[in-house]
Amino acid sequence: MRCTACGAQESRVIDSRLINEGRAIRRRRQCTSCGRRFTTYERIQDFSPLVVKKDLRREPYSRDKIMGGLAKACEKRPVALVDLEALIEDVEKSLFELVDEEVESSRLGEEVMLRLKDVDQVAYIRFASVYRSFKDVGEFMEELRELVGSSGAPAPESGKE
Numbered sequence: 722m723r724c725t726a727c728g729a730q731e732s733r734v735i736d737s738r739l740i741n742e743g744r745a746i747r748r749r750r751q752c753t754s755c756g757r758r759f760t761t762y763e764r765i766q767d768f769s770p771l772v773v774k775k776d777l778r779r780e781p782y783s784r785d786k787i788m789g790g791l792a793k794a795c796e797k798r799p800v801a802l803v804d805l806e807a808l809i810e811d812v813e814k815s816l817f818e819l820v821d822e823e824v825e826s827s828r829l830g831e832e833v834m835l836r837l838k839d840v841d842q843v844a845y846i847r848f849a850s851v852y853r854s855f856k857d858v859g860e861f862m863e864e865l866r867e868l869v870g871s872s873g874a875p876a877p878e879s880g881k882e
Contacts, residue, residue, distance in 0.1 A: 722750055722761055729754035741810050771823045779823065784809060787833060794848035800841050808836045842868055 722732050729752055736749040745764045751757070771779040791805045812832045816824055830852045838845040846865065855861045 722759075724752035724755060724757055725759045726757040727752060727755040732759075741806070744810070770817065772829060773823050773825045775826065782824070782829075784813070787812070787829075790848060790851070791833070791837070791844075794837070794844040794851075795841060798841050798844050800844060804840055808833070808840060811836055838868070 723730055724732060731753040732750040733753060734748050735751050735758070738747050739745070740747050740762075741764075745762055748761045748763070750759055750761060752759075769781045772782050773779055787809055788805060791808070795805065812829070816829065816832055834845060834849055834852065837848055846868065849864055850861060853860075853864070855864070
């Protein structure tokens, strides 16, 4: 593994732990050149289904792409990386047990949003606003009203009197 600080190729493993119910390994490493510590993760890559996009293009599933979208949605929010990892694990587990070779991007996005709503509602709205491409403020406000209605909080004002 290449050191994240100095770029040296040599490091030693100082700790290994199973995570995600034994489906991954977290390793703490120490660079033999500069002494910096960093973490790596190993996961079994069973298969990678194709994601069918709205325009019917197909591309390989990318866990990193999902994590990137979640990271943007959760920026400056009190959401731990471990919670996002667990969310993605849950989505992968539920979808890939049902899907053989392809999954529609819409289904993948809906599964992510369903779980994100329970993790952080602000992050959910951020993710939904990009994913669903709201056409106007009205659609955005409708989503907010549904979210607020399901949580029992007072609904946002529409600005009309």
